[in-house]
Amino acid sequence: EAGVTQSPTHLIKTRGQQATLRCSPISGHTSVYWYQQALGLGLQFLLWYDEGEERNRGNFPPRFSGRQFPNYSSELNVNALELEDSALYLCASSLQGAREQYFGPGTRLTVT
Amino acid sequence: SQQGEEDPQALSIQEGENATMNCSYKTSINNLQWYRQNSGRGLVHLILIRSNEREKHSGRLRVTLDTSKKSSSLLITASRAADTASYFCATDSWRDSNYQLIWGAGTKLIIKP
Secondary structure (H helix, E strand, O other): OOOOEEEOOEEEEOOOOOEEEEEEOOOOOOEEEEEEEOOOOOOEEEEEEEOOEEEEEOOOOOOEEEEEOOOOOEEEEEOOOOHHHOEEEEEEEEOOOOOOOEEOOOEEEEEO | OOOOEEEOOEEEEEOOOOEEEEEEOOOOOOEEEEEEEOOOOOEEEEEEEEOOOOEEEEOOEEEEEEOOOOEEEEEEOOOOHHHOEEEEEEEEEEEOOEEEEEEOOOEEEEEEO
């Protein structure tokens, strides 16, 4: 069974630009979660999508947005990039209603 | 804000020894999970313990939960070099019918050969 996949692996952007990160969940999982992990820190919850709808978002500004497609894959968009947006962005998926989350390898975003 | 706080922040032990990590949280929970992260990559789910459980085992892992103290511990017995990783606890949070996991900052475990 294929795990959660994320692309790209690394992304280098300039301050003020926009970044798009992609995630494909495990087959059969309808929930997708996005997290930000700054270097050496824990995970900060960004967004939760289920069945194509945004179910909850963390304490992040509106320039962090995303969507979930009919095939349950998801996209995270970060507009007007700032230096402090540099982090590892992790996507996780789960069965609907399940608590256990399965993580992808992450996208490391560097903003210069 | 972080609900779970792991202790210690870092732990270095010899291969074969046992490793114990602790997690404290602030609000009532439905369940608590432990995850492992290798080399700043994706996390792997280790174990979930429900609020009505006190202890759970999975292979060399033993998790305890004390809801009166709002704390949990993860014990790894007979550690191996491959156990070198960061370990995170995560707790449920329900706010205004919205669910999310709240994560601690993690314990970095180093197993010396």
